[in-house]
């Protein structure tokens with residue numbers, strides 16, 4: 436029986452033909468994404484689901500998706516897909532990186548012009564027969580400072596267009612190397628510097644815990660008075676109430692918003708202001724971009740459903756059927772070690788070294804390295820997957836060293852992932868036990884023995900009496916239940932590590948309090 440794909444968002448119809456040519460049946464219901472009950476009712480009949488951003492693929496929906504093997508996102512952001520839930524059900528999630536980057540960068544530039552010259556308001560006034568020539572006084576773009584927050588695929592295209600417009604381009608992106616910044620013709624700066632200097636600010640980061648609310652009341656107060664701000668990335672990067680206040684006070688002279696914290700946005704704090712221009716998430720909406728992403732997603736999904744080939748998957752490396760059984764547990768280990776390091780990395784990355792010792796060194800280490808790098812970069816970049824991760828790392832000037840050698844210690848197989856940043860080197864090592872579960876065996880050379888768990892707390896501290904009692908008491912007060920507790924230290928009274936598995940999410944306030952305990956050097960909540 437031919438596999439069946441449900442297209443539940445407005446994909447270019449070109450996709451339907453590709454599926455058909457490849458022997459895949461399609462059911463094209465472009466508005467179904469908005470009707471979650473109907474979607475839940477029928478999702479059990481399909482092997483594939485092709486979507487844009489209207490369809491929300493939640494864990495609840497996936498419970499009904501008993502036949503589903505692949506979700507294809509015709510676009511970049513996959514924040515509308517619960518990837519851990521899909522992974523848990525063995526469903527591949529793939530996206531189409533790059534296909535809409537130029538189009539979205541062009542939208543950001545168009546929005547910048549729209550607010551610089553108040554084009555939408557001037558159009559409405561003129562067509563209303565008012566001819567208000569004196570009401571609209573714009574600003575020139577030439578020689579103005581454009582601050583780009585997030586200089587990845589889209590941000591760097593915006594930079595090249597802005598350079599062509601003779602703007603002065605500065606960028607805040609902790610992961611942008613000085614070499615890449617030079618290549619792009621942008622000045623790499625710190626966030627506060629960008630806020631203080633930019634005449635225009637444009638946002639191009641993924642939505643992560645670090646970028647959520649990056650345009651907060653506090654940061655808006657640090658901007659140059661009269662700044663104009665454009666957001667074509669994700670709505671939650673902006674504190675919309677604080678932004679409204681800044682637009683009303685004149686601190687921000689104009690705002691252009693393509694994305695909103697709640698979409699579809701039918702009501703929003705940013706609506707109704709004269710100096711604001713809004714579009715309904717149109718960043719990727721050009722014929723060219725929609726054809727690119729629709730054709731690419733149809734080809735990728737057909738390849739997987741008809742031939743088992745995997746490309747641009749966010750949750751699985753490319754592996755043949757023969758290699759899979761031996762490799763799979765080590766893929767999980769490599770990805771988790773990378774993720775551990777990625778979640779703790781907050782400055783410019785210079786180099787990653789992955790050492791494979793013993794039996795694991797005989798496996799397909801390239802796939803393991805790809806999985807480790809994907810795990811490492813995922814907390815930092817929006818569209819990284821196991822296929823693109825090594826290329827993305829290379830483009831960003833991150834040197835990756837892969838070393839294979841015979842077993843030197845107690846374990847049959849050992850993987851060590853170490854990352855060198857401009858500030859420090861951090862190494863984390865692990866293995867897979869007989870039960871097939873990955874385990875962490877050492878962090879920064881300090882021995883520990885812990886399983887990975889969905890929610891963990893990592894603490895480094897001075898090895899002094901009283902810490903554990905105070906730490907556990909604090910978690911108890913925060914109603915955080917400890918499941919397992921692993922400890923390690925380099926020497927009595929030296930540096931110590933606690934790696935704690937907890938039930939459920941850890942409130943950020945609990946981490947802040949742990950950070951203030953005597954002797955604590957670092958505390959962080961980790962998700963796996």
Ligand SMILES: NC(=O)c1ccc[n+]([C@@H]2O[C@H](COP(=O)([O-])OP(=O)(O)OC[C@H]3O[C@@H](n4cnc5c(N)ncnc54)[C@H](O)[C@@H]3O)[C@@H](O)[C@H]2O)c1
Pocket residue numbers: 511512513533535536539584585586587588589590607608609610611639640641642643645646667668669693694716717718719720815816817818819
């Ligand atoms: N409006 C639309 O229709 C539309 C279309 C496409 C993409 N997008 C969104 O645009 C955004 C950018 O997409 P992209 O393809 O350029 O992603 P990308 O991964 O290529 O680039 C993101 C950049 O943000 C940087 N970054 C990560 N954390 C940061 C932080 N804390 N501070 C500053 N910079 C940080 C990364 O280093 C990277 O360079 C995403 O949110 C994506 O979902 C929107």
Ligand SMILES: O=C(O)CC[C@@H](O)C(=O)O
Pocket residue numbers: 487488509510511512513535716717718719720
């Ligand atoms: O599909 C769309 O229209 C939006 C796509 C965009 O938000 C993306 O992340 O690729």
